[in-house]
C-alpha cells in the first residue's frame with residue numbers, strides 16, 4: 028500500500044505520516060499542494076490519498092475533482108481533511124465523491140479510525 032499525503036503544513040504531514048507508520052504503513056509519499064500531488068499520481072502507483080482542503084496552487088477539492096474525473100485514478104480512496112470552520116465544505120466534498128473525511132482538530136486515534144474505515148471499504152484491511 029502506497030499512500031500519498033497532501034498538505035501545505037509540515038506539522039500536519041508529519042502527524043499523518045506518523046499515524047500511518049503506527050498502523051504499519053511505511054510507504055508514504057508527500058506533496059505540498061494539489062498540483063504536485065496530481066503530477067505524482069500520473070507517475071507513481073498510489074493506493075490511497077489523504078489530502079488537506081486549503082492549500083496554495085491547487086486546493087484539495089480541486090484535486091479531488093481531478094482525481095475522480097480521471098478514470099485511471101477515480102477508484103483510489105480519497106480521505107479529505109478539512110478545518111472546523113469549513114464544515115459546509117463537507118457537502119461539496121461528498122458531491123465530488125470523497126470516500127472519507129475528517130475534521131480538524133483530530134487526534135491520531137480518530138485519524139487511524141478513518142483510514143481503517145476507508146481501507147475496510149475497499150477490502151484492504
Ligand SMILES: [Mg+2]
Nearest residue numbers: 035079081082
Ligand atoms: Mg492547509
